Amino acid sequence: MKAYPSHDEELTRLKKIEGQIRGIQKMVEERRYCIDILTQLGSVVGAIQKVEENILNRHLRTCVRESFIVRGREVRERKVEEIIALLGRFRTHG
Numbered sequence: 001m002k003a004y005p006s007h008d009e010e011l012t013r014l015k016k017i018e019g020q021i022r023g024i025q026k027m028v029e030e031r032r033y034c035i036d037i038l039t040q041l042g043s044v045v046g047a048i049q050k051v052e053e054n055i056l057n058r059h060l061r062t063c064v065r066e067s068f069i070v071r072g073r074e075v076r077e078r079k080v081e082e083i084i085a086l087l088g089r090f091r092t093h094g
Contacts, residue, residue, distance in 0.1 A: 005062045010051045017047050056086075 024040050060083075067079045 005058045007055060007058070010054055013047060013051050013054075017044055017051070020044050020047070 020040065021044060024037060024044065027037050027040065064079050064083065067075045
């Protein structure tokens with residue numbers, strides 16, 4: 001069975017983000033000032049982007065690197081295609 005990298009740090013960040021989302025929900029329920037809500041939403045987006053960046057970085061440094069060192073050409077090509085597709089999806093989010 002293949003060992004995958006640990007994402008414990010990201011899990012901690014995601015739990016904090018979950019708390020931020022609950023706080024934003026409460027702000028909306030309380031009809032707080034729009035700019036305050038938008039500011040908090042911006043913080044959540046930034047936090048999610050940081051989690052995304054960390055997981056991608058770890059994937060490149062572990063899974064992809066390992067495929068280039070240990071695996072055959074077919075696996076390497078599959079990893080490259082996987083990253084290309086992922087980057088394409090990231091571009092459609094922005």
